[in-house]
Amino acid sequence: MKLLGIDIGGTNTKIGIVENGKILKKSVMKTKLKEGYDVFLTRLADEVNSLTKGVEYSAVGVGCPGIIDTKNGIVVYANNLQFKDIPLASDLSKRLGKKVSVSNDANTQALGEVKYGIGVGYSDVIMVTLGTGVGAGIIIDGKLFEGHKGMGAEGGHMVIEMNGEPCTCGRLGCFEAYASATALKRDTLKAMINNSNSLLWDIMKNNLNEVDGGTIFRGMEQGDETSFEVFRQYVNYVSEGITNLVNVFRPQAVIIGGGMAKEGDTLTDAVQELVSQKRYGGKDSLPCKILTPILGNDAAIIGAAELNN
Numbered sequence: 001m002k003l004l005g006i007d008i009g010g011t012n013t014k015i016g017i018v019e020n021g022k023i024l025k026k027s028v029m030k031t032k033l034k035e036g037y038d039v040f041l042t043r044l045a046d047e048v049n050s051l052t053k054g055v056e057y058s059a060v061g062v063g064c065p066g067i068i069d070t071k072n073g074i075v076v077y078a079n080n081l082q083f084k085d086i087p088l089a090s091d092l093s094k095r096l097g098k099k100v101s102v103s104n105d106a107n108t109q110a111l112g113e114v115k116y117g118i119g120v121g122y123s124d125v126i127m128v129t130l131g132t133g134v135g136a137g138i139i140i141d142g143k144l145f146e147g148h149k150g151m152g153a154e155g156g157h158m159v160i161e162m163n164g165e166p167c168t169c170g171r172l173g174c175f176e177a178y179a180s181a182t183a184l185k186r187d188t189l190k191a192m193i194n195n196s197n198s199l200l201w202d203i204m205k206n207n208l209n210e211v212d213g214g215t216i217f218r219g220m221e222q223g224d225e226t227s228f229e230v231f232r233q234y235v236n237y238v239s240e241g242i243t244n245l246v247n248v249f250r251p252q253a254v255i256i257g258g259g260m261a262k263e264g265d266t267l268t269d270a271v272q273e274l275v276s277q278k279r280y281g282g283k284d285s286l287p288c289k290i291l292t293p294i295l296g297n298d299a300a301i302i303g304a305a306e307l308n309n
Contacts, residue, residue, distance in 0.1 A: 002057040004048065004098070005305035007105060007297075010080050010132050013044060014297060016049055018305035021116035023298055027051045033081055045095035049172045055298035059099040062088060063108030063300040067131065072151025073102045080133050080169045089139070101307040105300050107144055109257050109293070110137025112303030117295040122252045127293075128155060128242055130259035133168065136251060156180075160240045173221035175241035181213030181259050185266065186232050188215050191230045198226035217263055235267070239274035247280045247290050253289040257299065264292050 002024070007014040013031045016023040029047045033040055043187050050061075065079025075081075089100040110127035113119040119127075119139070127137040136155025138145040144257020146152055148198040154174035157169050164173025165183070177183055188211050193199050200219045216234075219227025242254055254275075256268055276283045293299055 002055065003305035003308055004052065004057050004060040005108075005301035005303070006048075006060065006062045007108065007300035007304060008062065008081070008146060012300055013047075015044075015048055016053055016298070016301040016305070017052060017057060018302055019110075021302055021306075023301060026298075026301070031081075037083070037086060041091055041095065044093065048096060055067070056233070057098070059101070059308040060096060061090065061108070061304035062100060062102045063105035063304040064088065065135065067106050067151045067154065068102055068104050068144055068146075070101070070103050072149075073100060075102065075119060076151060077151055079170075088272050099308065103144070103146070103150065103304070103307055104135060104137065106135030106137035106155075106257075107146060107153065108301075108303035108307065109299040110134075110139055110255070110303065111158055111258070111306045112295050112301070113293050114139050114142075115306055116302055117299060118261035118291050118293055119253065119255060123219075124249070124252050125156075125255060126245050126249060126251045127168075127255045127257050129257060129258035129259035130244070131181055133182070134180050134241070135258070137247065139251075140249070154247055155241065157179045158241065160237065160244070175237075175244075178237035179234070179241055183237075184213045184216070184260075185211055187233065188230055191226050195226045197286060199224035200226060206276065209279075211237070213260060214263070217266060219268075219286070221301070231270075233272060235270040237265075239271050239278060242271060242290070243275050243278040248274060250252070250286060251288060253291050254257075255291045255293050257293045261293055261296075268292050 016026040073088040075083045079157040089102045106129045119125045123142045125139045129135040134156030138153045159173045161173035164179040167174035167177040195288040216227040216230045268290045
């Protein structure tokens with residue numbers, strides 16, 4: 001049975017025709033939400049129709065950032081997309097003539113990895129996505145945990161630093177404000193400005209506009225001490241939030257997804273060491289593996305399609 005999976009991101013929206021956990025055909029379009037929701041929805045429907053021309057598919061699943069009322073398919077609040085009370089499922093269903101299910105994008109990534117990726121064989125898993133923001137997808141006893149009306153599991157918005165950095169949600173000191181790729185870029189820029197002798201200036205050719213979440217990893221490859229300092233601070237924040245989730249849910253594994261997942265073992269090994277030390281009961285307590293996803297950007301598409309299985 002062919003299904004359609006859609007992964008809505010702040011920059012790109014990815015669409016895939018999925019069958020038995022494999023993407024048969026895929027397309028990517030710019031989200032361009034500045035044009036307005038209605039224009040975006042029309043463009044999305046046109047892209048879907050173009051991709052699926054001549055293909056029969058039974059239903060559509062959508063992964064979207066933010067708080068999602070999964071029962072009614074409403075995006076209640078997605079601060080990074082500036083969506084509020086958007087009836088995405090019904091609006092898209094009217095345009096496509098198919099059943100549409102919607103869930104948080106971290107949930108769909110978690111579903112994809114647990115059913116067909118690195119999480120196969122585990123019953124209790126948390127996916128933490130580190131990208132523009134920070135999300136969490138929680139699998140308990142093989143089933144997606146979403147909280148009341150599907151609006152729970154917002155792990156990015158637990159406070160890890162009282163009165164800390166402002167978060168896009170309006171609070172101060174959220175996990176997202178310290179562990180996202182956006183936060184890492186901010187902290188890298190601060191470190192460069194405060195350390196004029198850092199090798200990062202040469203690596204970036206003195207262009208601060210080129211700095212991103214991956215900059216310090218390039219710096220560490222060349223032995224730059226500023227990069228190592230920023231990395232140690234970043235890993236401490238990431239491990240703090242993950243440890244909180246581990247202490248509450250006691251998963252067998254935590255999968256680090258999102259854009260930062262491309263850093264692989266460099267990131268996960270460092271986080272593993274600190275989570276093992278910090279978690280309740282310490283290193284001798286029930287182990288929890290920190291894993292890198294293997295489905296990449298396809299996880300959210302595959303998991304979105306799985307919403308209808």
